[in-house]
Every structure is written in C-alpha cells, then in structure tokens.
Amino acid sequence: MLPIVATGIIFLSATASSAQAYSVQVTPTRPVLGDTLSVKIQGSSNGVTPTVTVDGTTYQAFTLSPNTYRALIPTSPNTKPGRMTLAVSGPDGNNSIAVNIGDRTFNTQYITLSSDRAGLEGTDYEFDRLDELRALRTPQRYWNGPMAKPSTGYISSVYGNRRYYNGVFAEDYYHRGVDYAAGNGSPIYAPAAGRIALIGKVSDGFVLNGNTIGIDHGQGVTSVMIHLSGFAVNEGDMVEKGQLIGYMGATGFATGPNLHWGLFVNDISVDPVPWRYEGVE
Ligand SMILES: [Zn+2]
Structure with a gap:
C-alpha cells in the first residue's frame, strides 16, 4: 500500500510541476x-x-x-x-x-549642419568604451527609488526627439537622453547610486562626446553624462544618489554648455522621466 501512495504523491507532484x-x-x-x-x-x-x-x-x-x-x-x-x-x-x-x-509622438527637429560640423566623427576609442559600459550586466543593483535630477539647469531638450539633418530624415536617430542647460562649470550630480565605470577624456579621444562619465547602476542600467568641463570622481569610485560627480561644459560636439544625460537599460536608451518620477523597481 505504501509504495502506491508514494507513487501517487510523486505523480501528483509531477503533474503539478509540469503544469506549473x-x-x-x-x-x-x-x-x-x-x-x-x-x-x-x-x-x-x-x-x-x-x-x-x-x-x-x-x-x-x-x-x-x-x-x-x-x-x-x-x-x-x-x-x-x-x-x-x-x-x-x-x-x-x-x-x-x-x-x-502604446504609440507616442516625439518632436521633430530640423538641423542644419555646416560642412565642418557635419564632418565631425568620433573615435573608435570613445565608441568602444561606451559599448563596454552599456554591455555591463552587473548582478548587484545599486539604484533605489526614483532617480535624482543630475543638474539644477533647465531642460533644453527632451528624450526621443527625431531629426532631419540638412533636410534628410535620420532613420535611426532619436535623442538618446535629456539635456540640461546651465552655466559652464555648474555641478553635475549622480542621478542614482552606482560605480563610476567610465571616465572618458577629450585628451584620450572623446572628441565627439567630450569629457564623459559613465555610471553602472547595476543589472544592465547605466548612465552616460557627456560634454563635461571637469570631473569630481575617478574611475572605480562608488557614488551615492545626488553626489557631485563633475561639472557642466561644452566639450565635444556641443553648441554651448549643457549636460546630456543618457539612461540605458540593456544597451537601449530609455526615457529617464519614469525613472525620475515613479522610479523603476
Ligand atoms: Zn542631448
């Protein structure tokens, strides 16, 4: 009798398992x-x-x-x-x-580039370093709660804008971040806790992005802050939400002092707005 009961239990548990x-x-x-x-x-x-x-x-x-x-x-x-x-x-x-x-309408901008600006290209070094940053899948999660504003400046460009360059629609382009404008040298803060995984300097080849900070927030979430005038952290530092990390500038391909903050999730630039307000758990 006992083996039959045991068989019955195993059978039920197997059924539950396969249906689970x-x-x-x-x-x-x-x-x-x-x-x-x-x-x-x-x-x-x-x-x-x-x-x-x-x-x-x-x-x-x-x-x-x-x-x-x-x-x-x-x-x-x-x-x-x-x-x-x-x-x-x-x-x-x-x-x-x-x-x-749900679909969503993004603004369209019409950009005219002068020939010298149109020819500005980045270096392999900066693209490789940024690829490495966005490829991070650190198991640890560093962020917690809604993210903080990285600058007290006003938002000069929102996420997702589409563009025409010299009248030609840029298929793959969308504004991969949010721009904040304030004075040259104004403070830039970490939007969330994380590890400074990238310090990119103009002098090392960050000619398009300018001085750049990359933060690993963990679990595939990374921040990229570009066009900085200077740094307040070093590569490898752990930072807290709201900590001073650098200073606004106009280095790289920038028309004036501004901070471009790109928030990446598993290599794709997402809208930081939900992360700033509701937070993503
Ligand atoms: Zn931007």
Whole structure:
C-alpha cells in the first residue's frame, strides 16, 4: 500500500510541476514608447534565473528575493508600437505574455549642419568604451527609488526627439537622453547610486562626446553624462544618489554648455522621466 501512495504523491507532484509555469507581472500596465518594462517573475527555480525573450533578444532576469526574479525590457522610439510578446523561460517552464506598447509622438527637429560640423566623427576609442559600459550586466543593483535630477539647469531638450539633418530624415536617430542647460562649470550630480565605470577624456579621444562619465547602476542600467568641463570622481569610485560627480561644459560636439544625460537599460536608451518620477523597481 505504501509504495502506491508514494507513487501517487510523486505523480501528483509531477503533474503539478509540469503544469506549473512562472507567474509573470509587467509594469507599467499601460506602457508607451520609451518606457522600461519591469517584468516580475515568480517561480521555484532554485536560484536559476529565468530569461525573457522579446523579438529575438534575450534579457537576463535578476533575483529580487528567493523565487522572485525581475528582468528590465527597454523600449524606445525605434520599438514597434502594438502587441509585444514576452517569452519567459527557465527551469519552471515557458510562459508567454503579451503587452500592448502604446504609440507616442516625439518632436521633430530640423538641423542644419555646416560642412565642418557635419564632418565631425568620433573615435573608435570613445565608441568602444561606451559599448563596454552599456554591455555591463552587473548582478548587484545599486539604484533605489526614483532617480535624482543630475543638474539644477533647465531642460533644453527632451528624450526621443527625431531629426532631419540638412533636410534628410535620420532613420535611426532619436535623442538618446535629456539635456540640461546651465552655466559652464555648474555641478553635475549622480542621478542614482552606482560605480563610476567610465571616465572618458577629450585628451584620450572623446572628441565627439567630450569629457564623459559613465555610471553602472547595476543589472544592465547605466548612465552616460557627456560634454563635461571637469570631473569630481575617478574611475572605480562608488557614488551615492545626488553626489557631485563633475561639472557642466561644452566639450565635444556641443553648441554651448549643457549636460546630456543618457539612461540605458540593456544597451537601449530609455526615457529617464519614469525613472525620475515613479522610479523603476
Ligand atoms: Zn542631448
């Protein structure tokens, strides 16, 4: 009798296991282009983190608490609005969930470049260093709560603007950040805690971006601050939210003193506004 009961228990538990899938919750519930999707996944994967695949790109989830994981999915003006399928996969099985990405209108700018400016190109060194920064997937999460304003200046350009250069629509271009304008040398603060993963200097080849600070906030979230006049931190420093990290400038391809802050999630520039106000958990 005992073996039969045991078999029954194993059978039931096997049934429950094969029928079990991750429980998935996506916020915000009504995302629009530029938003970061926070995908919370619950299951008993014994510490093996599940992944989320969207349109052929696989995103790693990180452990929030035992049996609870979270992946961040970036969207941008280049994301196709409408139905997006998130395929969750891991030891607990596969689970697909669809979300609707709302369309959004971005401003259009018409830029006329003089021939000397049109010819300004960056260096391999600066592009490689920035690629390395955006490729970081540090398991530790450093940010907490809504992000802080990196400058007390006024916002001179918002995220997502599209452009025509000399009358030609720039297909892949969108403004990958938010610009703040204030006086030359005005302070720049860390929008969130993290590690200074990049100090890029004009003298080392940051000719397009100018003096640059890259912050690793952890779990695929990074900040890039460009056009600085100077630095208040060194590479490798840990910083807190609101800490002075540098000074506004007009180095690189800048028409006047301004801070360009780009916020990247898994290599894609997302709108920092939801991160600043609601925060992303
Ligand atoms: Zn900018």
